Amino acid sequence: MSIKVVDNEATCLRLKEMFDERGLTPKEVQRALQLDSVQAVYKWLSPKNKTMPSLDSLVQLANLMDCQLEDILVLREIIL
Template identity: 45%
Template sequence: MFPEIDKEKTGDRIRFFMELRGLTVKDVCKALSLGCVQAVYKWMDGVNLPSLDNIYCLSILFQVPID
């Protein structure tokens, strides 16, 4: 069985690293070339998970390892 990823915890981590780096939702959207801010809000609220590509980009943006 594959491990289940906790969406809420992932969203909390995204919010934490955004605050730590002083980034806004718009900053993240621009860095990841996203069309709208709703995707980031849904990640932060634990509604959706970022794609693997976006997780990789977030790790670079936040300067943290993916694990």
């Protein structure tokens, strides 16, 4: 039996790629999502930090980038 879980490190890398493809800067994302600090966005983009956006922020990111949550999240399978 196996389950799928979010791969935080790979998702951070995917977010960075998606921002780069769309020409989005962390500051632009911070403004669009009305976040208090740009540092939150930088943390999302750092694979060693493995900090994930909240679910609300993920939904807003998907809307901002005109994609689905599944396009942002990288899943990996864990065998139980």
